Each structure stands twice: as structure tokens, then as C-alpha cells.
Amino acid sequence: MTTAASPTAATSPTSALQDGLAARRTVLGAAALPAPLVVPLGAADVLGTGAPDPYAATRPRANVQLTARAVLIGPWGGAREPACGQCLAMRWQRLRSRSEREALERGRTPHGATGWPLLTPYAVDAVWAVYRAALGGELSPPAEAPADRTLPQVTRVDLGTLATVTFPLLPEPLCPSCVTTVPETADAAPARLRPAPKPHPGRYRLRPASSYALPEQALANPVCGALGARTWINPASTTTAPVAGTNFVRGYAGLNDVTWSGQANSYAASRTLAHLEGLERYAGTHRRRGTTPVTASYDDLVAAGTPALDPAARGLYAPETYARDPLVSPFDPAREIPWVWGRSLRDDRPVLVPARLAHYSVGTDADNFVFECSNGCATGGSPEEAILFALLEIIERDAFLLAWYGRAPLTAIDLRSCRRASIRAMTDRAALHGYDVLALDTTMDLAVPVVTALAVRRDGGPGTLSFAAAAGFDPEETVESALSEVLTYIPHLPHQVADRRGELLDMARDYAKVLHLKDHAQLFGLPEMAVHAREFREPVDVLPLDAAFRDWTDSVRPRTGDLRDDVRFLVRRLADAGLDAVVVDQTTPEQRRSGLHTVAMVVPGILPLDFGWSRQRALLMPRLRTGLRDAGRRPDLLPGSEIRAVPHPFP
Secondary structure, rough: OOOOOOOOOOOHHHHHHHHHHHHHHHHHHOOOOOOOOOEOOOOOOOOOOOOOOOOOOHHHOOOOEOOOEEEEEEEEOOOOOOHHHHHHHHHHHHHHOOHHHHHHOOOOOOOOOOOOOOOOHHHHHHHHHHHHHHHOHHHHHHHHHHHHHHOOOEEEEOOOOOOOOEEEEEOOOOOOOOOOOOOOOHOOOOOOOOOEEEOOOOOOOOOOHHOOOHHHHHHEOOOOOOOOEEEOOOOOOOOOOOOOEEEEEEEOOEHHHHOOOOOOOOHHHHHHHHHHHHHHHHHHHHOOEEEEEEOOOOOOOHHHOOEEOOOOHHHOOOOOHHOOOOOOOOOOOEEEEEEEEEEEEOOOOOEEEEEHHHOOOOOOOOOOOOOOOOEEEEEEEOOOHHHHHHHHHHHHHHHHHHHHHOOOOOOEEEEEHOOHHHHHHHHHHHHHEEEEEEEEEOOOOOOOEEEEEEEEEEEOOOOOOEEEEEOOHHHOOOOOOOOHHHHHOOOHHHHHHHHHHHHHHHHHHHHOOOOOOOOOOOOOOHHHHHHHHHHHOOEEEEEEEEHHHHHHHHHHHHOOEEEHHHHHHHHHHHOOOOOOOOOEOOHHHHHOOOEEEEEEOOOOOOOOOOOOOHHHHHOOOOHHHHHHHOOOOOOOOOOOHHHOOOOOOOO
16 A cells, blocks of 8 residues: 655545555455555645645655545546646646635635545545546546547546546646756757748638647646636627636736637637637746746846847836836846847847746746736747737737827728728627727838727717727738727726726826726726827828728738748848847747747837836837837927827727
8 A cells, every 4th residue: 555645644534535545446356456645635835836745755646636625536548648646736726716825825824624524435435436447447538629538637526526527637847747847048049930831822820720639628627727727708798709718827926817818709719719818828927848047147148248138128117116116126237037048030049038028927036127918929830920920919019009109190991991791790790889990000110010999989988998909911801800809898898997987087197006907998998088099089081991001012011922931021120120029939838739839029129018007118218209200100209298198008
């Protein structure tokens, strides 16, 4: 009999379950089965941030784990990557509630049950029956999708009802038992761009989203879901068929609720898009590849001749922000911080990037000089596809910020000139909600079409304005993307604004109270804020789609069959503007097994999208003064007196 090491093994319910399973194995002549190894789960931190786990040595080998409400049996089966008991425990703990995780990971006092569940003989019998079937090969994975059936499985036995359910388990890429951590080296930098043949010169996704073999049950389930406990639909939405999920991710500001969603015209398509976005968030929040970052000061790297991206070039906060905000501190080039390797696409060489700029929920006290977000992170079927869409996102947000803070006069696109039936359908859906929609040309000096969509509530009630934007090579597709994005917000914005009206009015009187991502979009749901968006509400002209983007379509737009050429075009446009494009590979093992790649693009000098009025780096960056001039939208530098000193409304 194998016994889990524990100071109280002789009297604990864990020991009782261990002994009960071992006895049944002996009496029933099941010696050919693996010996049961039981450990408790939920009484100690298994993620390595709190007090040491007293079962750390035996947990990887555990095949039965006892929680306060259930017994988890496995991992068992699996035709591909193996997983261990530690993998299961880490996945399980990430799905706990905020209060549970804070108690486990920060040593806070737990509230609720103080003892382990009563293990009755019939409960042990039930666990034994499942254990024998699972470990004896009598159970088969119930998952429908092949991507789930090939994974290790975990079976949960509820100790209150004895109900059983089985879910697939993705191996944990940061499991200390399964993964040997190695130092980050220049070999971790992304490879040079490679040919990426497109299905058609005018198509920029190499494969449809539905073609990826995603292990959907392993991504979202209440026992060991990699992205969250579940997904949910919103049948009340009349503009899209949304599917969403959420989980807690620990970052430099504590546990953050990270939501991922898909917005399409069918729930099946939306669920696929939601899982893809969830995987992108999962890859972007932390580095999940078993490497330790380079730790050095910027001064030391420069002195050693090691190519490194200057954090100041990405933008820093105003001095008063560092003086007042306890979560951030000024960048010190002499202070050691963590770095990861990226590749400069302009210079074609590896370059170190501050880890804080590459993974937006990771950080240490030494490198808390900015808060980053998912801006510039994207997923594709090849590195080139991911890079293209990451760069387009950065260009889209940069153009929006130039137009917003610079009060740029804008031209609207006559939506009646668009040929796609989907665009007409979206304007009709918006009208049913009492909204008119505008599509505005916000293209700047980087040439690629950028379209800002604005939904305006006709009666001026709560949810007055809603913004979204898109950038792309196909102008009509870009219009469609921007409209699709804004339509996802308008069914909910009026209620959100009404629920927070008093709080939002305080923000309208004092912008310093605009602190979070949701504050920016919801603030402009107030009718009182509409006056600040005059240039967007009152365009100087309205042009047909073809006329608005004629120069781009006739002489600038690349039209080759290789996606690499499109990436190179964007890199050249950035270089012409004096900007580099540095790619950091964020791809996780979970994505790689499905044929996906995720990158973070870091473009020093371009305007970054920030949330919180006191944390607006764009207001202090040279490009805010030069961008409109370089785009031909004004003859001179933008004077400080003409900057729109109002929080942006980007969602």
C-alpha cells in the first residue's frame, strides 16, 4: 500500500480514503491496478505563491485527490501528452472562487467549512468502483471531439450525491513536475518570417476558425478547465449570438477577472471564437513555456552591447502618476528587471523586451513602471498571420487615439455604397435598438485603412455613444469589422450606464475617477459626454466607400498570394515613420497542439492604448504632436492647447 506523506496521515480523512481504497484493491483481487495514492486538495496552495504545499513531493504521483466536496480520480487514459496529479491540482485551483484563492495563495483566513467531509463506506465504495473502472481501462473518454478524447481524463465523484462526471485535462505547461525550467536565451526569439501562402490574394486568414481542432471540453469545465469553468450564452442579445467565459488571473494588481467572448451570428461560431480569444488571453497574461526570463538592468545590457528595447520608448506615465499611484513606480534604467527575447522585424535581429511589455498580467515589484493590456496580441494559423493581425490592431488603436486626442476632422463613409448585405443587416439591427451608426475614416500616416464605428442613440438616453474600430487591407471588410464590434456593445450599454449613472456622473466631473477599462466606454454612455465627441458625430464630409479609399485601393494595397508580403509592407510603413516592430512569441503548448500561434507586437513610439485617466502615456508621446501632420490632416504640429484633454471612449 502506498501512503501519502502527511503529518496527520493516521487520523485524516485522506488516510481513511487511502486505506479504504487499498483494502478493496486487496480483497477484490485487483492487484494489477495501480496502487491508490490519495492526497487532499484545497487545503494548501499548489500554485507556488502561498505557503508551501506539504504534499508537493507526492502530489504529481497522486491518482486520487480529496476535496471538500468531491473526489477527483485521475489523470487516467490519454493517447497524447501525459499529465500528472500536480497538473490537475493547478488547473483545479485556478477555477476556485476569489475568496478561496486569496485564502490559499495569500494566507488569508478561510471562511466556511472547517472540517473534511464525512467519508461513509458507500462513498468509499463508489470511489473504488470509479477508480477500478478508470485505472483498469474499463472507462472510455466521453468527450465527443477527437481533440478531447486523446487527452488524459479526470473523473469527479460528488460526495453528497455520488454523481460522477468525467472531463479531459490539458497538461499544465508550468507544472514543476512535468516541465524542467530553462533560462531564456536568444534562441527563444521568434524565427525569421517565412512564406505563408494565402487562399486568395484578398484573404488574410489562412484557415477558417472552425477548422482548428480545439479541445473545447478541456478548455472550459468546472474541474480542470484551462480557460474557465464554463461558457454561457446570452439569448437576450438581438444583434449577435454571444458566447463568453471568464476566469481569475493573478497579475501585478491581484486577481483579475479576465473575460473572453465570441460574437458571431450563431452560437457554435461564437463559441469557437470565444475559445480562440480565451487562448489568446491565456497566452498573453503570463509566459507559459518553462523558461526563466533574463534579469538585468537596461544600463547593464547597453553597456554589454546586448540589443534591448528601451522601455521609455514605449511611453511612461506623468511624474505625478508615479507620485500618487501606489501600484506603479518610475522606470529606473539602473534597476534589474525581467526581459524576454523578441525579434526586430525591421532590423531582423533578436532583441530583449521588458517582460512587462510582452505579458500584461505578469510583473515584479522591480518592473512596475507601466500597466500593459492585450493591445497588439493576436492569434493566427501561422506566426505571419498572428503578426499581421497584431500589427493591424496596434495601427487601429494608434489611429483612433490620434483622431481622438488630436480633434481630427473626419470623413464619414456612406454605408449605402457598401455592397455587403451583412453591413445593411447590421445597420438595420442597430436601428431596431434605436441607434444610428456611422463609419468614419480614421486612417493616418501608416496608410492601412482604419475605420471607427460610432453608434448614436437617437433619443439621447443612457448609452448615448458607443465606439469601436478596425484596421485591415480590405476597406469594406474593415467597415464590417468595425460595425460588428460596435453592435456587440449597444444591447447592454444603456443598462450598464443606468446602473452606474451616479458613479459615471462623478467621473464626468472629475476625470481622475476614471480608473478601469469599463469606465472609458461607459462614461460616453452618458448624454452629458456627447459634447466631447463632436468631430465623430459631425463629420466634415460623407464619401462613398470606393472614393474614401481610392488611393489605397488603386496604388498602395499589396496584392500578392503570400501573407509574408503583407507583413513586410506594414513593417516598411512603420519603419518609414521611424518605428520598429518587435515580435515576441507568446504561443502556449495548448495552442501549438491545435496549430495556433500567438504573438505580442511591441512598437516603440506608437501611441499605446491605456485605461485610467492618470495612466495615459499617449498624451506625453511625441507622436501625438506629429501624427496628424504626417498623415496630412493638419499642416503643423499639434499644439498642446488643442489636445482633447478628455478620457478616450475606446472599449
